[in-house]
Amino acid sequence: MRANSRDRDLRDRAAAVIPGGMFGHQSTRLLPDDYPQFFSRAKGARLWDADGNELLDFMCAYGPNLMGYADDAIDDAYVSRMRQGDTMTGPTGLIVELAEQFTRMVTHADWAIFCKNGGDATQIALMTARAHTGRKTVVLAKGAYHGAAPWCATRPNGVTPEDKANQVFCVYNDIASLEAAVAAAGDDLAAIFAAPMKHDAFTDQVLPDPAYARRARELCDSTGALLVVDDVRAGLRIARDCSWSAVGVQPDLSSWGKCFANGHPISALLGANKAKRAAAQIFTTGSFWYQAAPMAAALETLRRVRETDYLEHMEGLGTRLRDGLAERAAASGFGFRQTGPVTMPLFLFDEDPDLRKGFFWSSQMLKRGVYVHPWHNMFLCAAMTPADIDQALDAAEDSFVALKAQAGSLEPVAKMSFLLA
Numbered sequence: 099m100r101a102n103s104r105d106r107d108l109r110d111r112a113a114a115v116i117p118g119g120m121f122g123h124q125s126t127r128l129l130p131d132d133y134p135q136f137f138s139r140a141k142g143a144r145l146w147d148a149d150g151n152e153l154l155d156f157m158c159a160y161g162p163n164l165m166g167y168a169d170d171a172i173d174d175a176y177v178s179r180m181r182q183g184d185t186m187t188g189p190t191g192l193i194v195e196l197a198e199q200f201t202r203m204v205t206h207a208d209w210a211i212f213c214k215n216g217g218d219a220t221q222i223a224l225m226t227a228r229a230h231t232g233r234k235t236v237v238l239a240k241g242a243y244h245g246a247a248p249w250c251a252t253r254p255n256g257v258t259p260e261d262k263a264n265q266v267f268c269v270y271n272d273i274a275s276l277e278a279a280v281a282a283a284g285d286d287l288a289a290i291f292a293a294p295m296k297h298d299a300f301t302d303q304v305l306p307d308p309a310y311a312r313r314a315r316e317l318c319d320s321t322g323a324l325l326v327v328d329d330v331r332a333g334l335r336i337a338r339d340c341s342w343s344a345v346g347v348q349p350d351l352s353s354w355g356k357c358f359a360n361g362h363p364i365s366a367l368l369g370a371n372k373a374k375r376a377a378a379q380i381f382t383t384g385s386f387w388y389q390a391a392p393m394a395a396a397l398e399t400l401r402r403v404r405e406t407d408y409l410e411h412m413e414g415l416g417t418r419l420r421d422g423l424a425e426r427a428a429a430s431g432f433g434f435r436q437t438g439p440v441t442m443p444l445f446l447f448d449e450d451p452d453l454r455k456g457f458f459w460s461s462q463m464l465k466r467g468v469y470v471h472p473w474h475n476m477f478l479c480a481a482m483t484p485a486d487i488d489q490a491l492d493a494a495e496d497s498f499v500a501l502k503a504q505a506g507s508l509e510p511v512a513k514m515s516f517l518l519a
């Protein structure tokens with residue numbers, strides 16, 4: 099049995115002082131019951147939960163962990179800058195250096211605005227596109243996540259229809275549907291928001307069809323609207339550039355967050371010169387957006403991105419994981435779908451509408467010290483090693499065997515019954 103008494107005690111206390119016991123994407127409400135809610139520390143590719151159980155972590159903080167948790171060089175850069183002043187009356191020169199470095203790395207980018215959360219960056223993208231065009235309507239892909247602000251919130255509670263006005267939806271990778279959405283926007287199209295790939299929860303991931311990406315670019319060019327790629331999640335795990343550079347399409351704006359300072363709080367909107375005037379005209383700011391220490395961490399992270407083979411290393415590990423899992427799933431006779439880039443895998447079982455197989459298998463992985471997610475895309479980090487992948491594969495082999503023994507008698511997962519509706 100995994101120890102969990104500290105976690106249970108913290109949950110009880112949290113239930114009294116934190117709405118719902120925990121809010122947002124880090125709530126374990128929709129995870130198997132044995133998943134820990136609280137953690138105590140992290141190093142490299144590993145996490146320790148509040149009860150001290152060690153876990154090889156394939157969630158990477160839902161993206162922010164790129165080079166490894168508590169990376170010495172990145173955290174040294176952060177701490178030494180913090181000790182000299184972090185939040186001050188004005189920014190340090192690091193903001194200029196970071197804008198220079200980042201725009202040099204990202205082909206379409208000529209300028210940068212730094213903020214805190216990915217949702218800040220997508221909101222600034224929306225405002226910049228509206229200011230640039232003098233128009234209101236944006237085209238979005240159905241189900242794509244762009245943050246938790248009212249304009250893009252994924253649940254209706256607390257959100258008004260007016261918050262979501264001036265939006266038209268299309269189906270990802272469906273050119274006809276994209277064209278219909280643009281036609282519906284008429285002469286009011288301000289932007290097409292594109293996810294770098296379809297990385298929605300509860301469903302297989304889908305890589306972008308280059309023809310769809312090119313058509314989005316053409317439609318923006320012919321209407322004067324701006325093309326936005328929301329690279330907050332996939333950024334730096336597909337390319338050392340905007341993720342759509344892999345399909346040969348350059349956007350006008352790209353939003354970044356999560357991992358470019360290896361977990362330190364900073365996000366960015368990068369833009370092309372044509373949108374620079376509009377970006378200078380909007381009012382956007384935040385008390386903590388100019389902090390120097392996250393910028394120092396970002397500079398060190400981007401140096402590693404440029405100067406090391408971190409990406410090829412992660413791709414090698416991701417391929418080893420994908421091939422090894424496919425082999426083990428097949429040996430146990432399970433249809434096991436692994437989708438998305440190998441650096442950002444998502445696992446779903448065939449014939450598993452309420453995820454009872456996925457929940458059981460993920461719990462078995464957890465028991466064997468490996469943290470996987472039953473319905474959200476995962477992330478590899480550069481601190482992982484081939485031995486870590488082999489540990490995950492050994493755990494998976496045993497977990498498939500355990501699932502096979504139980505598969506006939508699994509109980510429905512009550513908390514996931516909404517998926518059947």
Ligand SMILES: *Cc1c(COP(=O)(O)O)cnc(C)c1O
Binds near residue numbers: 356
């Ligand atoms: C996480 C995410 C966001 C929002 O970023 P926050 O830092 O959570 O505000 C926006 N877009 C995508 C694609 C994301 O994955």
